[in-house]
Amino acid sequence: MSDQKFDEILRQLMDDYLAKVRDQLLPDMKQQWDSLLSTWDTEQLRTLHRAAHTMTGTSGSYGLHDVSRLTRRIEQHLKHLLTGLDAQPSRIVVDEITQLLRELSAMVTNHISAVQSDVTDIMTNDSPTISQPQARELSDVRVGLLGDDTDTLAEICTDLCRFGFQARQIIDPDKRPEHDSLDVVVVSCTIRNWSHWRPLVRHCTVEGIPVLVSSDSEEPNFPWRLELIRSGALFLDPKDLQILLLVRRLYKLLKLDTERPVRAIMLDDDPALLKRFDVLFKQFGIEALLLDEPTEILHAVSEFTPDIFILDLHMPNVTGIEVAQILRPMELFQTTPIVFLSADESLDSKLAIVRNHADDLLSKTEQPRELLLQIVDRAMRGRRLRDLMAKDSLTGLLNHNHILDSANRRFMLAKRQSEPMVLVMLDLDRFKTVNDTHGHVTGDQVLLSLSMLLKTQLRQSDLIGRFGGEEFMLVLNNGKTDDLVAKINNVREMFSQIPFHGSHTDFTCTFSAGVAVVEDFARFEDMLLAADKALYAAKEGGRNRVVVSTERVDRGVQ
Ligand SMILES: Nc1nc2c(ncn2[C@@H]2O[C@H](COP(=O)(O)OP(=O)(O)OP(=O)(O)O)[C@@H](O)[C@H]2O)c(=O)[nH]1
Numbered sequence: 216m217s218d219q220k221f222d223e224i225l226r227q228l229m230d231d232y233l234a235k236v237r238d239q240l241l242p243d244m245k246q247q248w249d250s251l252l253s254t255w256d257t258e259q260l261r262t263l264h265r266a267a268h269t270m271t272g273t274s275g276s277y278g279l280h281d282v283s284r285l286t287r288r289i290e291q292h293l294k295h296l297l298t299g300l301d302a303q304p305s306r307i308v309v310d311e312i313t314q315l316l317r318e319l320s321a322m323v324t325n326h327i328s329a330v331q332s333d334v335t336d337i338m339t340n341d342s343p344t345i346s347q348p349q350a351r352e353l354s355d356v357r358v359g360l361l362g363d364d365t366d367t368l369a370e371i372c373t374d375l376c377r378f379g380f381q382a383r384q385i386i387d388p389d390k391r392p393e394h395d396s397l398d399v400v401v402v403s404c405t406i407r408n409w410s411h412w413r414p415l416v417r418h419c420t421v422e423g424i425p426v427l428v429s430s431d432s433e434e435p436n437f438p439w440r441l442e443l444i445r446s447g448a449l450f451l452d453p454k455d456l457q458i459l460l461l462v463r464r465l466y467k468l469l470k471l472d473t474e475r476p477v478r479a480i481m482l483d484d485d486p487a488l489l490k491r492f493d494v495l496f497k498q499f500g501i502e503a504l505l506l507d508e509p510t511e512i513l514h515a516v517s518e519f520t521p522d523i524f525i526l527d528l529h530m531p532n533v534t535g536i537e538v539a540q541i542l543r544p545m546e547l548f549q550t551t552p553i554v555f556l557s558a559d560e561s562l563d564s565k566l567a568i569v570r571n572h573a574d575d576l577l578s579k580t581e582q583p584r585e586l587l588l589q590i591v592d593r594a595m596r597g598r599r600l601r602d603l604m605a606k607d608s609l610t611g612l613l614n615h616n617h618i619l620d621s622a623n624r625r626f627m628l629a630k631r632q633s634e635p636m637v638l639v640m641l642d643l644d645r646f647k648t649v650n651d652t653h654g655h656v657t658g659d660q661v662l663l664s665l666s667m668l669l670k671t672q673l674r675q676s677d678l679i680g681r682f683g684g685e686e687f688m689l690v691l692n693n694g695k696t697d698d699l700v701a702k703i704n705n706v707r708e709m710f711s712q713i714p715f716h717g718s719h720t721d722f723t724c725t726f727s728a729g730v731a732v733v734e735d736f737a738r739f740e741d742m743l744l745a746a747d748k749a750l751y752a753a754k755e756g757g758r759n760r761v762v763v764s765t766e767r768v769d770r771g772v773q
Pocket residue numbers: 609642643644645646647648650654655656657658659662683684685754758
């Protein structure tokens with residue numbers, strides 16, 4: 216969405232909100248206040264306080280800070296009356312509230328006439344988009360390879376292409392790549408020949424193309440490394456030229472496994488505020504699920520796993536703290552940040568939040584950019600913590616518990632929405648022999664290599680987990696079943712061609728896989744069992760193959 220379009224939407228939203236305040240919210244508040252003055256009623260007072268509280272937060276979030284401040288003064292008076300501090304409103308308090316309501320009316324009318332310029336100021340106020348990194352397709356990544364040993368470079372080039380990169384060799388040091396023709400350059404040369412490639416490396420770094428340089432020397436050559444750094448290039452350990460390690464390094468350098476966008480669930484009883492945040496979230500690249508009804512939250516989390524919860528602190532029938540108390544004990548959300556968005560920044564509220572293991576209290580009246588930055592920051596920290604707990608330390612894939620849990624949830628979702636999903640159990644062939652012949656370290660590299668291949672070849676939305684030692688579990692959706700199975704076969708083919716460097720000889724490795732298809736099963740456990748049996752059949756059938764289960768287990772289907 217362009218900034219201009221975004222401003223237009225915001226302007227429209229603010230127009231709508233101000234009109235609603237003038238035509239509905241304020242008249243309602245005045246009428247409630249008048250009726251209170253004729254018959255004092257605590258319930259009515261509570262309703263009025265709630266309306267003032269909501270208006271304080273929402274107007275603040277629209278950047279109408281003067282409206283928010285004025286409404287807050289009304290809210291505070293009403294709160295004192297509610298909490299019994301001023302059980303009987305004195306004449307002074309009554310006059311004060313009446314006067315504040317009048318001022319509020321005038322202020323809103325003024326805003327309506329001046330709204331155009333106001334809104335533009337709020338958002339254009341140094342508030343560029345925080346664009347979250349978007350995952351990149353490997354086939355878009357262009358790698359240039361250059362150096363002395365053209366044969367080795369040709370091999371690396373082929374291997375990188377096998378992994379899905381667009382790799383090509385640069386033979387002529389005088390042929391300088393354009394800044395937009397390559398995404399990264401890998402150089403492998405002897406230190407003796409460094410001067411030969413230096414101008415080209417300098418050219419690339421000046422053009423903004425990252426350059427990784429590896430030398431033949433095992434010696435830690437300080438002056439050479441210093442020169443590298445000063446020329447803007449990065450050192451690549453010679454052993455990292457091994458395809459698997461190189462892919463890993465490129466992944467990190469180019470941030471290829473950039474995370475999916477931040478996902479947030481926001482709960483607030485005020486639709487006007489949700490509308491406003493809907494636009495903000497879209498502009499900031501956050502995937503958000505917006506709820507105005509607290510009771511819907513459990514249903515929502517079964518289909519949308521958020522990185523952060525943003526809850527209103529005070530809602531009519533339930534408090535945000537109570538919602539947090541429901542969410543926090545759920546295993547899935549033990550590390551998910553829960554923040555409250557409120558106009559109430561009192562110490563009591565802050566203490567209640569800390570006591571209930573929630574994370575923070577953010578102000579509704581904060582500038583949108585600052586607020587959104589805080590939300591993204593919190594969400595990413597939560598995600599990293601969850602990753603630490605959920606991921607296997609060797610491969611970085613989901614660990615046993617988490618892949619099992621996530622696969623189960625995907626199964627239920629696929630069933631509910633009648634969407635395709637396949638479950639794959641995958642096991643390395645004769646891996647014991649690899650370990651026995653080449654050692655455990657080489658065995659680990661095979662495991663890493665397969666993980667890397669799976670990560671690069673499957674979609675970001677697919678689930679990949681290390682189920683046990685040399686066994687992996689995958690969940691694929693998004694596509695026809697035949698295509699998903701073909702994908703696994705394609706990965707199998709690619710993997711079988713990756714050369715590994717053993718203690719004495721080079722070798723290749725294969726895997727077998729068993730696949731089960733969601734529509735054949737009513738229960739996840741049966742699907743898992745069937746995938747396992749299909750894996751066993753693949754092993755029995757000679758290994759290095761994919762077998763699709765033909766079982767149908769309808770037990771439990773109504
Ligand atoms: N290097 C390494 N080896 C592991 C790891 N986890 C399990 N293994 C090894 O994986 C091997 C599995 O061997 P088996 O279960 O006999 O299976 P296999 O040799 O792959 O034979 P098939 O599955 O029948 O093709 C054992 O040698 C385990 O020690 C690990 O993290 N690293």
